[in-house]
Amino acid sequence: MDKEAKTTATRPWRVGATTDLPHDRITVERFREAFPRARWSDSLNAWFVPGRTAERRISRWFAEVEAEADAFADEKGRDAFAFDPIESRYLEAATATFQIRTPYSRSVIKEIREIPYARWDVDRRLWTVPYRSFEDLRSRWPAIEAASERSEPEARRARREAIKGTEEEGLSKARTRERRRKRYPVPAHDGPPFARAIGTHVGVVCFIGTDGVLADRPTVSAFYFPATESVEYVWASWRAGTLEELVTTWPARTPPNKSELDRGWWMPTLEELRPARRDARSRRLAKERKSKDRSSNERTANRRL
Structure with missing residues:
Protein backbone atom coordinates (compact mmCIF):
# COMPACT_ATOMS: atom_id res chain seq x y z
CA MET A 1 0.00 0.00 0.00
CA ASP A 2 1.55 3.37 -1.01
CA LYS A 3 2.83 5.88 1.52
CA GLU A 4 0.53 8.67 0.32
CA ALA A 5 -2.56 6.51 0.91
CA LYS A 6 -1.42 5.69 4.44
CA THR A 7 -0.80 9.32 5.26
CA THR A 8 -4.14 10.42 3.86
CA ALA A 9 -6.03 7.73 5.77
CA THR A 10 -4.62 8.74 9.13
CA ARG A 11 -4.99 12.51 9.02
CA PRO A 12 -6.62 13.40 12.35
CA TRP A 13 -8.93 16.05 10.88
CA ARG A 14 -10.63 13.72 8.41
CA VAL A 15 -14.20 12.69 9.22
CA GLY A 16 -14.99 8.99 8.91
CA ALA A 17 -15.07 5.63 10.67
CA THR A 18 -12.76 2.66 11.16
CA THR A 19 -13.53 -1.04 11.08
CA ASP A 20 -11.84 -4.42 11.40
CA LEU A 21 -12.30 -7.13 8.79
CA PRO A 22 -11.82 -10.90 8.88
CA HIS A 23 -8.45 -11.94 7.49
CA ASP A 24 -9.71 -13.42 4.24
CA ARG A 25 -9.15 -12.10 0.73
CA ILE A 26 -12.75 -12.38 -0.52
CA THR A 27 -14.21 -10.30 2.32
CA VAL A 28 -11.57 -7.60 1.85
CA GLU A 29 -12.23 -7.48 -1.90
CA ARG A 30 -15.99 -7.12 -1.33
CA PHE A 31 -15.34 -4.39 1.22
CA ARG A 32 -13.10 -2.48 -1.21
CA GLU A 33 -15.77 -2.77 -3.91
CA ALA A 34 -18.42 -1.38 -1.54
CA PHE A 35 -16.10 1.35 -0.19
CA PRO A 36 -13.65 2.36 -2.97
CA ARG A 37 -12.36 5.29 -0.87
CA ALA A 38 -11.48 3.04 2.08
CA ARG A 39 -7.80 2.99 3.05
CA TRP A 40 -5.79 0.84 5.44
CA SER A 41 -4.30 2.72 8.41
CA ASP A 42 -1.13 1.27 9.92
CA SER A 43 -1.34 3.58 12.93
CA LEU A 44 -4.95 2.56 13.68
CA ASN A 45 -4.45 -1.03 12.51
CA ALA A 46 -7.86 -0.84 10.85
CA TRP A 47 -9.65 0.19 7.66
CA PHE A 48 -10.66 3.85 7.47
CA VAL A 49 -13.73 4.94 5.50
CA PRO A 50 -14.10 8.73 5.03
CA GLY A 51 -17.42 10.54 5.25
CA ARG A 52 -19.92 11.70 7.86
CA THR A 53 -22.18 8.71 7.23
CA ALA A 54 -19.34 6.16 7.11
CA GLU A 55 -20.22 4.43 10.36
CA ARG A 56 -23.85 3.95 9.32
CA ARG A 57 -22.84 2.69 5.85
CA ILE A 58 -20.34 0.23 7.32
CA SER A 59 -22.95 -1.14 9.74
CA ARG A 60 -25.45 -1.55 6.90
CA TRP A 61 -22.84 -3.36 4.80
CA PHE A 62 -22.01 -5.79 7.60
CA ALA A 63 -25.73 -6.45 8.12
CA GLU A 64 -26.14 -7.24 4.42
CA VAL A 65 -23.13 -9.57 4.44
CA GLU A 66 -24.46 -11.35 7.51
CA ALA A 67 -27.91 -11.68 5.91
CA GLU A 68 -26.34 -13.19 2.80
CA ALA A 69 -24.37 -15.65 4.93
CA ASP A 70 -27.54 -16.60 6.83
CA ALA A 71 -29.44 -17.06 3.56
CA PHE A 72 -26.68 -19.31 2.22
CA ALA A 73 -26.63 -21.32 5.46
CA ASP A 74 -30.45 -21.61 5.36
CA GLU A 75 -30.31 -22.88 1.78
CA LYS A 76 -27.66 -25.40 2.75
CA GLY A 77 -29.85 -26.55 5.65
CA ARG A 78 -32.87 -26.92 3.34
CA ASP A 79 -30.83 -29.09 0.98
CA ALA A 80 -29.62 -31.26 3.86
CA PHE A 81 -33.19 -31.67 5.14
CA ALA A 82 -34.49 -32.52 1.65
CA PHE A 83 -31.78 -35.17 1.27
CA ASP A 84 -32.30 -36.69 4.73
CA PRO A 85 -35.55 -35.37 6.28
CA ILE A 86 -36.71 -35.75 9.87
CA GLU A 87 -40.08 -37.51 9.87
CA SER A 88 -42.04 -36.59 12.99
CA ARG A 89 -45.51 -35.44 13.96
CA TYR A 90 -43.89 -32.78 16.14
CA LEU A 91 -41.91 -31.14 13.32
CA GLU A 92 -43.17 -29.14 10.34
CA ALA A 93 -40.88 -27.79 7.62
CA ALA A 94 -42.43 -24.39 6.87
CA THR A 95 -41.27 -21.94 4.21
CA ALA A 96 -38.92 -19.91 6.40
CA THR A 97 -38.22 -22.12 9.42
CA PHE A 98 -38.83 -25.44 11.09
CA GLN A 99 -41.84 -25.32 13.40
CA ILE A 100 -41.91 -27.52 16.49
CA ARG A 101 -45.11 -28.25 18.42
CA THR A 102 -44.85 -30.61 21.38
CA PRO A 103 -46.60 -31.21 24.69
CA TYR A 104 -45.10 -29.22 27.54
CA SER A 105 -41.86 -30.78 28.73
CA ARG A 106 -38.94 -29.30 30.63
CA SER A 107 -36.64 -31.74 28.85
CA VAL A 108 -37.88 -30.59 25.44
CA ILE A 109 -37.41 -26.93 26.35
CA LYS A 110 -33.90 -27.62 27.61
CA GLU A 111 -32.93 -29.40 24.39
CA ILE A 112 -34.44 -26.81 22.03
CA ARG A 113 -32.83 -23.91 23.85
CA GLU A 114 -29.43 -25.43 23.06
CA ILE A 115 -30.15 -25.12 19.31
CA PRO A 116 -28.69 -21.90 17.84
CA TYR A 117 -31.30 -19.28 16.83
CA ALA A 118 -34.25 -21.30 18.19
CA ARG A 119 -37.08 -18.97 19.21
CA TRP A 120 -40.36 -19.37 21.07
CA ASP A 121 -43.31 -17.88 19.15
CA VAL A 122 -45.64 -16.62 21.87
CA ASP A 123 -48.60 -15.96 19.58
CA ARG A 124 -48.56 -19.34 17.81
CA ARG A 125 -47.34 -21.29 20.86
CA LEU A 126 -44.58 -23.13 19.01
CA TRP A 127 -40.81 -23.15 18.57
CA THR A 128 -39.16 -21.95 15.37
CA VAL A 129 -35.71 -23.08 14.24
CA PRO A 130 -34.05 -21.64 11.08
CA TYR A 131 -32.84 -24.07 8.44
CA ARG A 132 -29.24 -23.01 9.09
CA SER A 133 -29.49 -24.84 12.44
CA PHE A 134 -30.62 -28.12 10.87
CA GLU A 135 -27.55 -30.14 11.92
CA ASP A 136 -27.95 -29.04 15.54
CA LEU A 137 -31.66 -29.85 15.36
CA ARG A 138 -30.95 -33.28 13.89
CA SER A 139 -28.43 -34.16 16.62
CA ARG A 140 -30.90 -33.26 19.37
CA TRP A 141 -34.07 -34.54 17.72
CA PRO A 142 -34.03 -38.10 19.19
CA ALA A 143 -34.01 -36.63 22.71
CA ILE A 144 -36.69 -34.04 21.79
CA GLU A 145 -39.00 -36.63 20.26
CA ALA A 146 -38.55 -39.12 23.12
CA GLU A 161 -51.90 -45.74 36.52
CA ALA A 162 -48.77 -47.90 36.68
CA ILE A 163 -47.65 -46.42 40.01
CA LYS A 164 -51.11 -45.94 41.49
CA GLY A 165 -51.19 -47.06 45.09
CA THR A 166 -47.44 -47.65 45.22
CA GLU A 167 -44.76 -46.01 47.32
CA GLU A 168 -43.50 -44.23 44.20
CA GLU A 169 -46.85 -42.46 43.79
CA GLY A 170 -46.67 -41.27 47.38
CA LEU A 171 -43.17 -39.90 46.87
CA SER A 172 -44.19 -38.18 43.64
CA LYS A 173 -47.12 -36.44 45.31
CA ALA A 174 -44.95 -35.49 48.27
CA ARG A 175 -42.37 -33.91 45.95
CA THR A 176 -45.11 -31.91 44.22
CA ARG A 177 -46.55 -30.70 47.53
CA GLU A 178 -43.11 -29.73 48.81
CA ARG A 179 -42.24 -27.83 45.62
CA ARG A 180 -45.45 -25.78 45.86
CA ARG A 181 -44.55 -24.60 49.36
CA LYS A 182 -41.69 -22.50 47.97
CA ARG A 183 -39.49 -23.01 50.97
CA TYR A 184 -35.85 -24.03 51.18
CA PRO A 185 -33.62 -25.22 54.04
CA VAL A 186 -30.70 -22.95 54.96
CA PRO A 187 -28.21 -23.17 57.86
CA ALA A 188 -29.58 -21.28 60.85
CA HIS A 189 -26.27 -19.46 61.39
CA ASP A 190 -25.12 -19.18 57.77
CA GLY A 191 -28.12 -18.07 55.77
CA PRO A 192 -28.09 -16.44 52.32
CA PRO A 193 -28.60 -12.72 51.64
CA PHE A 194 -32.16 -11.72 50.85
CA ALA A 195 -33.57 -9.97 47.75
CA ARG A 196 -30.79 -11.05 45.38
CA ALA A 197 -30.29 -14.00 43.06
CA ILE A 198 -28.83 -17.03 44.84
CA GLY A 199 -27.87 -20.44 43.46
CA THR A 200 -29.46 -23.45 45.17
CA HIS A 201 -30.10 -27.14 44.56
CA VAL A 202 -33.53 -26.19 43.14
CA GLY A 203 -32.22 -23.48 40.83
CA VAL A 204 -31.59 -19.74 41.07
CA VAL A 205 -34.02 -18.05 43.49
CA CYS A 206 -34.44 -14.86 45.51
CA PHE A 207 -34.92 -15.49 49.23
CA ILE A 208 -37.60 -13.39 50.91
CA GLY A 209 -37.00 -14.18 54.58
CA THR A 210 -37.29 -16.76 57.32
CA ASP A 211 -39.45 -17.18 60.43
CA GLY A 212 -36.84 -19.37 62.09
CA VAL A 213 -38.93 -22.55 61.81
CA LEU A 214 -36.62 -25.55 62.08
CA ALA A 215 -36.31 -27.83 59.05
CA ASP A 216 -36.20 -31.53 59.91
CA ARG A 217 -33.24 -33.38 58.42
CA PRO A 218 -35.25 -36.23 56.82
CA THR A 219 -37.24 -33.70 54.75
CA VAL A 220 -34.10 -31.79 53.82
CA SER A 221 -32.34 -34.96 52.65
CA ALA A 222 -35.40 -36.37 50.86
CA PHE A 223 -36.28 -33.31 48.78
CA TYR A 224 -33.31 -30.92 48.68
CA PHE A 225 -29.78 -32.09 49.51
CA PRO A 226 -28.01 -34.38 52.01
CA ALA A 227 -28.34 -32.73 55.42
CA THR A 228 -25.23 -32.41 57.57
CA GLU A 229 -25.72 -33.88 61.05
CA SER A 230 -23.92 -31.06 62.85
CA VAL A 231 -25.88 -28.27 61.12
CA GLU A 232 -29.23 -26.87 62.24
CA TYR A 233 -31.47 -25.82 59.35
CA VAL A 234 -34.38 -23.37 59.18
CA TRP A 235 -36.93 -22.85 56.43
CA ALA A 236 -36.50 -19.77 54.22
CA SER A 237 -39.22 -18.65 51.81
CA TRP A 238 -38.26 -17.77 48.24
CA ARG A 239 -39.60 -16.44 44.96
CA ALA A 240 -38.44 -16.51 41.37
CA GLY A 241 -36.19 -13.59 40.44
CA THR A 242 -37.37 -10.86 38.09
CA LEU A 243 -35.60 -10.37 34.78
CA GLU A 244 -34.06 -7.12 36.04
CA GLU A 245 -32.69 -8.82 39.17
CA LEU A 246 -31.21 -11.70 37.21
CA VAL A 247 -29.69 -9.54 34.48
CA THR A 248 -28.00 -7.25 37.00
CA THR A 249 -26.63 -10.13 39.09
CA TRP A 250 -22.88 -10.39 38.68
CA PRO A 251 -22.08 -14.09 38.07
CA ALA A 252 -19.55 -16.04 40.09
CA ARG A 253 -16.39 -16.90 38.19
CA THR A 254 -16.16 -20.45 39.51
CA PRO A 255 -18.74 -23.18 40.25
CA PRO A 256 -19.71 -23.78 43.90
CA ASN A 257 -17.18 -25.75 45.94
CA LYS A 258 -18.02 -28.71 48.17
CA SER A 259 -18.58 -26.63 51.30
CA GLU A 260 -21.03 -24.37 49.44
CA LEU A 261 -22.87 -27.37 48.00
CA ASP A 262 -23.08 -28.89 51.48
CA ARG A 263 -24.35 -25.56 52.83
CA GLY A 264 -27.08 -25.55 50.17
CA TRP A 265 -26.61 -22.10 48.61
CA TRP A 266 -23.95 -20.12 46.70
CA MET A 267 -23.40 -17.26 44.28
CA PRO A 268 -24.73 -18.40 40.87
CA THR A 269 -22.51 -18.83 37.82
CA LEU A 270 -23.35 -17.54 34.35
CA GLU A 271 -24.34 -21.09 33.32
CA GLU A 272 -26.94 -21.07 36.12
CA LEU A 273 -28.14 -17.53 35.46
CA ARG A 274 -28.79 -18.03 31.74
CA PRO A 275 -31.73 -20.49 32.06
CA ALA A 276 -33.11 -18.46 34.97
CA ARG A 277 -33.04 -15.34 32.79
CA ARG A 278 -34.75 -17.17 29.94
CA ASP A 279 -37.49 -18.34 32.29
CA ALA A 280 -37.92 -14.82 33.67
CA ARG A 281 -38.15 -13.42 30.15
CA SER A 282 -40.78 -16.03 29.27
CA ARG A 283 -42.79 -15.13 32.38
CA ARG A 284 -42.65 -11.45 31.48
CA LEU A 285 -43.76 -12.09 27.89
CA ALA A 286 -46.62 -14.30 29.10
CA LYS A 287 -47.71 -11.61 31.56
CA GLU A 288 -47.57 -8.92 28.88
CA ARG A 289 -49.52 -11.12 26.49
CA LYS A 290 -52.20 -11.79 29.12
CA SER A 291 -52.44 -8.08 29.91
CA LYS A 292 -52.71 -7.26 26.21
CA ASP A 293 -55.48 -9.83 25.70
CA ARG A 294 -57.36 -8.53 28.74
CA SER A 295 -57.14 -4.93 27.49
CA SER A 296 -58.33 -6.02 24.05
CA ASN A 297 -61.31 -7.86 25.56
CA GLU A 298 -62.20 -4.84 27.69
CA ARG A 299 -62.13 -2.52 24.65
CA THR A 300 -64.34 -4.94 22.73
CA ALA A 301 -66.81 -5.09 25.62
CA ASN A 302 -66.89 -1.29 25.91
CA ARG A 303 -67.64 -0.89 22.20
CA ARG A 304 -70.64 -3.21 22.58
CA LEU A 305 -72.12 -1.12 25.39
Missing part, protein backbone atom coordinates in the same frame (compact mmCIF):
# COMPACT_ATOMS: atom_id res chain seq x y z
CA ALA A 147 -39.30 -36.43 25.72
CA SER A 148 -42.32 -35.26 23.70
CA GLU A 149 -43.77 -38.77 23.55
CA ARG A 150 -43.27 -39.20 27.31
CA SER A 151 -45.18 -35.95 27.83
CA GLU A 152 -48.25 -36.94 25.81
CA PRO A 153 -51.41 -37.05 27.98
CA GLU A 154 -51.87 -40.77 27.30
CA ALA A 155 -48.28 -41.55 28.32
CA ARG A 156 -48.59 -39.48 31.50
CA ARG A 157 -51.88 -41.18 32.33
CA ALA A 158 -50.35 -44.61 31.78
CA ARG A 159 -47.45 -43.81 34.12
CA ARG A 160 -49.84 -42.57 36.79
Whole structure:
Protein backbone atom coordinates (compact mmCIF):
# COMPACT_ATOMS: atom_id res chain seq x y z
CA MET A 1 0.00 0.00 0.00
CA ASP A 2 1.55 3.37 -1.01
CA LYS A 3 2.83 5.88 1.52
CA GLU A 4 0.53 8.67 0.32
CA ALA A 5 -2.56 6.51 0.91
CA LYS A 6 -1.42 5.69 4.44
CA THR A 7 -0.80 9.32 5.26
CA THR A 8 -4.14 10.42 3.86
CA ALA A 9 -6.03 7.73 5.77
CA THR A 10 -4.62 8.74 9.13
CA ARG A 11 -4.99 12.51 9.02
CA PRO A 12 -6.62 13.40 12.35
CA TRP A 13 -8.93 16.05 10.88
CA ARG A 14 -10.63 13.72 8.41
CA VAL A 15 -14.20 12.69 9.22
CA GLY A 16 -14.99 8.99 8.91
CA ALA A 17 -15.07 5.63 10.67
CA THR A 18 -12.76 2.66 11.16
CA THR A 19 -13.53 -1.04 11.08
CA ASP A 20 -11.84 -4.42 11.40
CA LEU A 21 -12.30 -7.13 8.79
CA PRO A 22 -11.82 -10.90 8.88
CA HIS A 23 -8.45 -11.94 7.49
CA ASP A 24 -9.71 -13.42 4.24
CA ARG A 25 -9.15 -12.10 0.73
CA ILE A 26 -12.75 -12.38 -0.52
CA THR A 27 -14.21 -10.30 2.32
CA VAL A 28 -11.57 -7.60 1.85
CA GLU A 29 -12.23 -7.48 -1.90
CA ARG A 30 -15.99 -7.12 -1.33
CA PHE A 31 -15.34 -4.39 1.22
CA ARG A 32 -13.10 -2.48 -1.21
CA GLU A 33 -15.77 -2.77 -3.91
CA ALA A 34 -18.42 -1.38 -1.54
CA PHE A 35 -16.10 1.35 -0.19
CA PRO A 36 -13.65 2.36 -2.97
CA ARG A 37 -12.36 5.29 -0.87
CA ALA A 38 -11.48 3.04 2.08
CA ARG A 39 -7.80 2.99 3.05
CA TRP A 40 -5.79 0.84 5.44
CA SER A 41 -4.30 2.72 8.41
CA ASP A 42 -1.13 1.27 9.92
CA SER A 43 -1.34 3.58 12.93
CA LEU A 44 -4.95 2.56 13.68
CA ASN A 45 -4.45 -1.03 12.51
CA ALA A 46 -7.86 -0.84 10.85
CA TRP A 47 -9.65 0.19 7.66
CA PHE A 48 -10.66 3.85 7.47
CA VAL A 49 -13.73 4.94 5.50
CA PRO A 50 -14.10 8.73 5.03
CA GLY A 51 -17.42 10.54 5.25
CA ARG A 52 -19.92 11.70 7.86
CA THR A 53 -22.18 8.71 7.23
CA ALA A 54 -19.34 6.16 7.11
CA GLU A 55 -20.22 4.43 10.36
CA ARG A 56 -23.85 3.95 9.32
CA ARG A 57 -22.84 2.69 5.85
CA ILE A 58 -20.34 0.23 7.32
CA SER A 59 -22.95 -1.14 9.74
CA ARG A 60 -25.45 -1.55 6.90
CA TRP A 61 -22.84 -3.36 4.80
CA PHE A 62 -22.01 -5.79 7.60
CA ALA A 63 -25.73 -6.45 8.12
CA GLU A 64 -26.14 -7.24 4.42
CA VAL A 65 -23.13 -9.57 4.44
CA GLU A 66 -24.46 -11.35 7.51
CA ALA A 67 -27.91 -11.68 5.91
CA GLU A 68 -26.34 -13.19 2.80
CA ALA A 69 -24.37 -15.65 4.93
CA ASP A 70 -27.54 -16.60 6.83
CA ALA A 71 -29.44 -17.06 3.56
CA PHE A 72 -26.68 -19.31 2.22
CA ALA A 73 -26.63 -21.32 5.46
CA ASP A 74 -30.45 -21.61 5.36
CA GLU A 75 -30.31 -22.88 1.78
CA LYS A 76 -27.66 -25.40 2.75
CA GLY A 77 -29.85 -26.55 5.65
CA ARG A 78 -32.87 -26.92 3.34
CA ASP A 79 -30.83 -29.09 0.98
CA ALA A 80 -29.62 -31.26 3.86
CA PHE A 81 -33.19 -31.67 5.14
CA ALA A 82 -34.49 -32.52 1.65
CA PHE A 83 -31.78 -35.17 1.27
CA ASP A 84 -32.30 -36.69 4.73
CA PRO A 85 -35.55 -35.37 6.28
CA ILE A 86 -36.71 -35.75 9.87
CA GLU A 87 -40.08 -37.51 9.87
CA SER A 88 -42.04 -36.59 12.99
CA ARG A 89 -45.51 -35.44 13.96
CA TYR A 90 -43.89 -32.78 16.14
CA LEU A 91 -41.91 -31.14 13.32
CA GLU A 92 -43.17 -29.14 10.34
CA ALA A 93 -40.88 -27.79 7.62
CA ALA A 94 -42.43 -24.39 6.87
CA THR A 95 -41.27 -21.94 4.21
CA ALA A 96 -38.92 -19.91 6.40
CA THR A 97 -38.22 -22.12 9.42
CA PHE A 98 -38.83 -25.44 11.09
CA GLN A 99 -41.84 -25.32 13.40
CA ILE A 100 -41.91 -27.52 16.49
CA ARG A 101 -45.11 -28.25 18.42
CA THR A 102 -44.85 -30.61 21.38
CA PRO A 103 -46.60 -31.21 24.69
CA TYR A 104 -45.10 -29.22 27.54
CA SER A 105 -41.86 -30.78 28.73
CA ARG A 106 -38.94 -29.30 30.63
CA SER A 107 -36.64 -31.74 28.85
CA VAL A 108 -37.88 -30.59 25.44
CA ILE A 109 -37.41 -26.93 26.35
CA LYS A 110 -33.90 -27.62 27.61
CA GLU A 111 -32.93 -29.40 24.39
CA ILE A 112 -34.44 -26.81 22.03
CA ARG A 113 -32.83 -23.91 23.85
CA GLU A 114 -29.43 -25.43 23.06
CA ILE A 115 -30.15 -25.12 19.31
CA PRO A 116 -28.69 -21.90 17.84
CA TYR A 117 -31.30 -19.28 16.83
CA ALA A 118 -34.25 -21.30 18.19
CA ARG A 119 -37.08 -18.97 19.21
CA TRP A 120 -40.36 -19.37 21.07
CA ASP A 121 -43.31 -17.88 19.15
CA VAL A 122 -45.64 -16.62 21.87
CA ASP A 123 -48.60 -15.96 19.58
CA ARG A 124 -48.56 -19.34 17.81
CA ARG A 125 -47.34 -21.29 20.86
CA LEU A 126 -44.58 -23.13 19.01
CA TRP A 127 -40.81 -23.15 18.57
CA THR A 128 -39.16 -21.95 15.37
CA VAL A 129 -35.71 -23.08 14.24
CA PRO A 130 -34.05 -21.64 11.08
CA TYR A 131 -32.84 -24.07 8.44
CA ARG A 132 -29.24 -23.01 9.09
CA SER A 133 -29.49 -24.84 12.44
CA PHE A 134 -30.62 -28.12 10.87
CA GLU A 135 -27.55 -30.14 11.92
CA ASP A 136 -27.95 -29.04 15.54
CA LEU A 137 -31.66 -29.85 15.36
CA ARG A 138 -30.95 -33.28 13.89
CA SER A 139 -28.43 -34.16 16.62
CA ARG A 140 -30.90 -33.26 19.37
CA TRP A 141 -34.07 -34.54 17.72
CA PRO A 142 -34.03 -38.10 19.19
CA ALA A 143 -34.01 -36.63 22.71
CA ILE A 144 -36.69 -34.04 21.79
CA GLU A 145 -39.00 -36.63 20.26
CA ALA A 146 -38.55 -39.12 23.12
CA ALA A 147 -39.30 -36.43 25.72
CA SER A 148 -42.32 -35.26 23.70
CA GLU A 149 -43.77 -38.77 23.55
CA ARG A 150 -43.27 -39.20 27.31
CA SER A 151 -45.18 -35.95 27.83
CA GLU A 152 -48.25 -36.94 25.81
CA PRO A 153 -51.41 -37.05 27.98
CA GLU A 154 -51.87 -40.77 27.30
CA ALA A 155 -48.28 -41.55 28.32
CA ARG A 156 -48.59 -39.48 31.50
CA ARG A 157 -51.88 -41.18 32.33
CA ALA A 158 -50.35 -44.61 31.78
CA ARG A 159 -47.45 -43.81 34.12
CA ARG A 160 -49.84 -42.57 36.79
CA GLU A 161 -51.90 -45.74 36.52
CA ALA A 162 -48.77 -47.90 36.68
CA ILE A 163 -47.65 -46.42 40.01
CA LYS A 164 -51.11 -45.94 41.49
CA GLY A 165 -51.19 -47.06 45.09
CA THR A 166 -47.44 -47.65 45.22
CA GLU A 167 -44.76 -46.01 47.32
CA GLU A 168 -43.50 -44.23 44.20
CA GLU A 169 -46.85 -42.46 43.79
CA GLY A 170 -46.67 -41.27 47.38
CA LEU A 171 -43.17 -39.90 46.87
CA SER A 172 -44.19 -38.18 43.64
CA LYS A 173 -47.12 -36.44 45.31
CA ALA A 174 -44.95 -35.49 48.27
CA ARG A 175 -42.37 -33.91 45.95
CA THR A 176 -45.11 -31.91 44.22
CA ARG A 177 -46.55 -30.70 47.53
CA GLU A 178 -43.11 -29.73 48.81
CA ARG A 179 -42.24 -27.83 45.62
CA ARG A 180 -45.45 -25.78 45.86
CA ARG A 181 -44.55 -24.60 49.36
CA LYS A 182 -41.69 -22.50 47.97
CA ARG A 183 -39.49 -23.01 50.97
CA TYR A 184 -35.85 -24.03 51.18
CA PRO A 185 -33.62 -25.22 54.04
CA VAL A 186 -30.70 -22.95 54.96
CA PRO A 187 -28.21 -23.17 57.86
CA ALA A 188 -29.58 -21.28 60.85
CA HIS A 189 -26.27 -19.46 61.39
CA ASP A 190 -25.12 -19.18 57.77
CA GLY A 191 -28.12 -18.07 55.77
CA PRO A 192 -28.09 -16.44 52.32
CA PRO A 193 -28.60 -12.72 51.64
CA PHE A 194 -32.16 -11.72 50.85
CA ALA A 195 -33.57 -9.97 47.75
CA ARG A 196 -30.79 -11.05 45.38
CA ALA A 197 -30.29 -14.00 43.06
CA ILE A 198 -28.83 -17.03 44.84
CA GLY A 199 -27.87 -20.44 43.46
CA THR A 200 -29.46 -23.45 45.17
CA HIS A 201 -30.10 -27.14 44.56
CA VAL A 202 -33.53 -26.19 43.14
CA GLY A 203 -32.22 -23.48 40.83
CA VAL A 204 -31.59 -19.74 41.07
CA VAL A 205 -34.02 -18.05 43.49
CA CYS A 206 -34.44 -14.86 45.51
CA PHE A 207 -34.92 -15.49 49.23
CA ILE A 208 -37.60 -13.39 50.91
CA GLY A 209 -37.00 -14.18 54.58
CA THR A 210 -37.29 -16.76 57.32
CA ASP A 211 -39.45 -17.18 60.43
CA GLY A 212 -36.84 -19.37 62.09
CA VAL A 213 -38.93 -22.55 61.81
CA LEU A 214 -36.62 -25.55 62.08
CA ALA A 215 -36.31 -27.83 59.05
CA ASP A 216 -36.20 -31.53 59.91
CA ARG A 217 -33.24 -33.38 58.42
CA PRO A 218 -35.25 -36.23 56.82
CA THR A 219 -37.24 -33.70 54.75
CA VAL A 220 -34.10 -31.79 53.82
CA SER A 221 -32.34 -34.96 52.65
CA ALA A 222 -35.40 -36.37 50.86
CA PHE A 223 -36.28 -33.31 48.78
CA TYR A 224 -33.31 -30.92 48.68
CA PHE A 225 -29.78 -32.09 49.51
CA PRO A 226 -28.01 -34.38 52.01
CA ALA A 227 -28.34 -32.73 55.42
CA THR A 228 -25.23 -32.41 57.57
CA GLU A 229 -25.72 -33.88 61.05
CA SER A 230 -23.92 -31.06 62.85
CA VAL A 231 -25.88 -28.27 61.12
CA GLU A 232 -29.23 -26.87 62.24
CA TYR A 233 -31.47 -25.82 59.35
CA VAL A 234 -34.38 -23.37 59.18
CA TRP A 235 -36.93 -22.85 56.43
CA ALA A 236 -36.50 -19.77 54.22
CA SER A 237 -39.22 -18.65 51.81
CA TRP A 238 -38.26 -17.77 48.24
CA ARG A 239 -39.60 -16.44 44.96
CA ALA A 240 -38.44 -16.51 41.37
CA GLY A 241 -36.19 -13.59 40.44
CA THR A 242 -37.37 -10.86 38.09
CA LEU A 243 -35.60 -10.37 34.78
CA GLU A 244 -34.06 -7.12 36.04
CA GLU A 245 -32.69 -8.82 39.17
CA LEU A 246 -31.21 -11.70 37.21
CA VAL A 247 -29.69 -9.54 34.48
CA THR A 248 -28.00 -7.25 37.00
CA THR A 249 -26.63 -10.13 39.09
CA TRP A 250 -22.88 -10.39 38.68
CA PRO A 251 -22.08 -14.09 38.07
CA ALA A 252 -19.55 -16.04 40.09
CA ARG A 253 -16.39 -16.90 38.19
CA THR A 254 -16.16 -20.45 39.51
CA PRO A 255 -18.74 -23.18 40.25
CA PRO A 256 -19.71 -23.78 43.90
CA ASN A 257 -17.18 -25.75 45.94
CA LYS A 258 -18.02 -28.71 48.17
CA SER A 259 -18.58 -26.63 51.30
CA GLU A 260 -21.03 -24.37 49.44
CA LEU A 261 -22.87 -27.37 48.00
CA ASP A 262 -23.08 -28.89 51.48
CA ARG A 263 -24.35 -25.56 52.83
CA GLY A 264 -27.08 -25.55 50.17
CA TRP A 265 -26.61 -22.10 48.61
CA TRP A 266 -23.95 -20.12 46.70
CA MET A 267 -23.40 -17.26 44.28
CA PRO A 268 -24.73 -18.40 40.87
CA THR A 269 -22.51 -18.83 37.82
CA LEU A 270 -23.35 -17.54 34.35
CA GLU A 271 -24.34 -21.09 33.32
CA GLU A 272 -26.94 -21.07 36.12
CA LEU A 273 -28.14 -17.53 35.46
CA ARG A 274 -28.79 -18.03 31.74
CA PRO A 275 -31.73 -20.49 32.06
CA ALA A 276 -33.11 -18.46 34.97
CA ARG A 277 -33.04 -15.34 32.79
CA ARG A 278 -34.75 -17.17 29.94
CA ASP A 279 -37.49 -18.34 32.29
CA ALA A 280 -37.92 -14.82 33.67
CA ARG A 281 -38.15 -13.42 30.15
CA SER A 282 -40.78 -16.03 29.27
CA ARG A 283 -42.79 -15.13 32.38
CA ARG A 284 -42.65 -11.45 31.48
CA LEU A 285 -43.76 -12.09 27.89
CA ALA A 286 -46.62 -14.30 29.10
CA LYS A 287 -47.71 -11.61 31.56
CA GLU A 288 -47.57 -8.92 28.88
CA ARG A 289 -49.52 -11.12 26.49
CA LYS A 290 -52.20 -11.79 29.12
CA SER A 291 -52.44 -8.08 29.91
CA LYS A 292 -52.71 -7.26 26.21
CA ASP A 293 -55.48 -9.83 25.70
CA ARG A 294 -57.36 -8.53 28.74
CA SER A 295 -57.14 -4.93 27.49
CA SER A 296 -58.33 -6.02 24.05
CA ASN A 297 -61.31 -7.86 25.56
CA GLU A 298 -62.20 -4.84 27.69
CA ARG A 299 -62.13 -2.52 24.65
CA THR A 300 -64.34 -4.94 22.73
CA ALA A 301 -66.81 -5.09 25.62
CA ASN A 302 -66.89 -1.29 25.91
CA ARG A 303 -67.64 -0.89 22.20
CA ARG A 304 -70.64 -3.21 22.58
CA LEU A 305 -72.12 -1.12 25.39
